[in-house]
Amino acid sequence: MDNFDQKLGPDFLKNLSGETISPLSVVIHEDIYESSSKRPKTTSKVWDVFEKLPAQQGDSKAICKLCRRIYTAKTTSGTSHLRRHIEACLKRGNHDLDQRSTEACFKPVNRDANRHTVSQGTLIDATTPLKSYKLDVDEIRRAIAMMIIVDAQPFRVVEDTGFRHVLNVACPEFPLLSRKAIKRDIISIYVRERENIRELLGACPGRICLTSSTWKSNCDDHYNCVTAHFIDHEWRLQKRILRFKLIPPPYDSLSIADEIGLCMVQWNIEHKVFSVTLENLSSDDCVADILKTRLDAKKYHPFKGVFFNMSCSTRILNLIVQAGFNLIIDIIGKLRLGIKYVQQSPHRKKNFYIIAKTLNLDTQKKLCLDSPSRWNSTYNMIEVALCYKNAFLYLAEQDKNFIHKLSEDEWEKVSVSYKFLKVIFEVACIFFRNRQPTSNLYFKALWKVHRRLSDMVRGPENFMTRMVKEMQSKFNQYWSEYNLILSCAAILDPRYKIKFVEYCYTKLYGSGAQQYVSASVNTLYGLFHDYMQNSACPSHTATLSVLTTKISNDKDDNDGFEDYETFQSARFQTQVEKSQLDLYLDEPSHDLNSEIDVLEYWTLCSLRYPELSRMARDVLTIPVSTIASDNAFDIGPQVISTDRSSLKSKMIQALVCLQDWMLASDKTSSMESRTEDDSSSSSDGDDDY
Incomplete structure (x- = not known):
């Protein structure tokens, strides 16, 4: 019996648990x-x-x-x-x-x-009914299951002494739970909620974009995570994890393609898939080719599947950052030890900030140590340390025990690295701090990275030049393959349109920019043509053309102005035959730096440009990263927690999917799960989960 149970006494517990309200x-x-x-x-x-x-x-x-x-x-x-x-x-x-x-x-x-x-069901003042308390065991069990799912708690928490004591105090009649019982509750919730997600995907008005990423357990098992991205009826960008499956070796392209293909079949979304974004790995092209060939055979792709294959931009950014840090890794280590020396003693810390104020330095930002596995924390540590450079130099002169002094040359290297990485950090923040990271954001942001790499290569030689050239080569390969998709998405942003894309290409390619602009415009028109052909309703412009013809035929040809009629009809016919895409591009662009919710913009334009807004909805859905925002700055693979790694693969999938679904809906209380009470055993049993 638990310690709390012993303290309270068996008779007391029996009295509480056996009481009938x-x-x-x-x-x-x-x-x-x-x-x-x-x-x-x-x-x-x-x-x-x-x-x-x-x-x-x-x-x-x-x-x-x-x-x-x-x-x-x-x-x-x-x-x-x-x-x-x-x-x-x-x-x-x-x-x-x-x-x-x-x-x-x-x-x-x-x-x-x-x-x-x-009393129950009676009146207090002959008008107001009074409700009485009623214990709902199923509701409490669902709440406990959701706590374990959302907070990633281990199943054994329901058998912990403290947890049972809290339940006993709050609700003495509630029966004790075993880890086996809570497992069964979670599987029941997963089965029910999976059907809700299936209905949600079936009802979404546009196409669905998928991302595929690889996770590792502490046992070095590989899991494939497939996530669906779509825009709902209210024009909100949504995402749901559909599959989190253990992949048996070998971890080759065919295995990944089979997993993604099976996911599409099981969720009945083959005909709705618009694009698949893969990790930036050497095998990804093979995966995309296999999937594209299979879907092409069923003619599911609009405009020959030009938008089908996308690669993760976060991977290439993290690769550049890691290469930049590796150049000054020894200096970062010394800087880390210096900050730790100051922070280890309250007296030293106080004196350090007194020195900083004496030197007229801004002390609002405080020294901070980094987490080496998250590069944004290392970037922030360097940024703050540079603000206190003079204070560190003064401390080294006054304190003989401070042995982690950086030389002027080392401080210069830190400063150069910081300026180089600043652009990448700002771009990453745009991606992962945006509430709805639609694809129109990425062209401008990645263009900044491209421009920064080019400027560094063309600039004066320094210790980073060789590394930057290597990173530029890798980035150029990514850019050459995917700038077409990114530019098309940018054109559908009312702030950018064709002129902004043309400006960016001109800055990069000079006189050769026109071929890139033409490719983007032609691709967008080709895709729009497909949407027009598949439209269930006639175009607004077609209606105007019919109306013009009718008016022209009703006129009298003997009034002496038949030449004017022909002239006017020809000019008006040219105007009304403009497509929705033409009319959109002819409109003045919004201010470049204005704050616009692009999805809200296309919501308002959906009546004026029905087919174009449908196309924009699908293009803007394309995800350019396979990594969740919480893990965006992590250096290394995405890892499953130790507690979850010890579970069976089916249970891991249920927990990962449910956590994602609950956090996405933010309505955990709406989950419906009715399970049988099973508290007879605390062992895991021999079930499939």
Whole structure:
């Protein structure tokens, strides 16, 4: 038996767990909480709501019949605290009570006033019904399961002494749970919620874009994570993990392609898939080719599948950052030790900031140590350290024990590296701090990285030049393959359109920019043509053309102005035959630096440009990263936690998917899961999970 159980005693626990809640009847009048010296104190009316429990080691307790909370019932403690609890308890449990009813319950009344009973289903003041407390075991079990899912808690938490004590105090009647029982609850929730996600995907108005990424367990098992990205009826960008499956070796292109293909079939979304974004690995091209060939055979791709294959931009950015840090890794180590030296002693820390203020340095930002596995923390550490450069130099002169001094040359290298990485850090923040990272954001951001690499290569030689050239070669390969998709998405941003794309290409390629601009425009028009052909409703421009012809045919040809009629009709016909894409591109662009929700913009344009808005919705959905925002700055592979790595693969998939679904919906209380009570065993059993 648990320590808390031993302390409370078996008789006490039996009394709590075996208690049956019965309807209450409370008579309220002016001396409801008053006890007379002429009668025993236990005749106070609070005992209509409270019940005394058997004394344990001389400590008297009382339990509230409404909410089952336990309070002290010593004779020396009086009943005032019990009276206050009754008032609070009734208010808490009966939100339908208005202020008048509450005051009627708890204010003394005349002796001759009519008495009111408080019971289940009766009235307090003959008008307001009073609800009574009812234990819902299933609801509590669902809440516990959701806590374990969302907070990534181990199953054994339900058997921990502290957790059971909390449940016993809060709800003595609730039966003990085993880890096996909570596992079954979670699987039941997963099965039910999976059907809800299937309905959500089937009902989404546009196409679905997929991302595929690889996770590793601490046992070096490989898991393939497939996530669906789509825009719902309210034009909100959504994502849901569909599959988190263990991949048996060998981890080759065919295995990954088979997993993604099987996922599409199982979720019945083959005909809706618009693009697949893969990790930036050498085998990804083979995976994309296999999937594209299979879907091409079924003619599911619009415009020959030009937009089908995308690669993760975060991988290439992290690769550049890692290469930059490796050049100054020894200097970063010395800087880390120097900061640690200052922070280890409160006296040193105080003196350090006094020195900084004396040197007129800004001390609002405080020194911080980094987490080497997250490069943004290392970047922030360097940024703050550069602000305190002079303070570190002064400290090295005054404190002989400070042996982690950086030379001027080392400080210069840190400064150059920081300036180089600043652009990449800002770009990464745009990607992962945006509430809805639609694909229109990436062209401008990645163009900045391209421009920065080019400027560094063309600039004066320094210790970073060789590394930058290597990174530029890798980035150029990524850019050459995917700038077409990125530029098309940028054109569908009302701030950018064709002129901005043309400007960016000109800065990179000079006189050769026009071929890139033409490729983007032609691709966009080709895709729009496919959407027009598949449209269920006629184009607005086509309606105008018919109307023009009808008016022209009704005119009299003998009035002497037939040449003008022909001239006017030809000019007007040219205008109305402009497509929705033409009209959109002809509109003036919005201010380049204005804050625009591009999805809201296309929501408002959906009536004016119905087919174009459908196309924009699908193109803007394309994800350019396979990594979740929480892991965006991690250096290295995505790793499953130790607790979850020890579970069976089916359970890992259920936990990962459910956590993603719950956090995405932000409505954990709406989950529906009804499970059988199973608390007879605390072992894992031999089930499939």
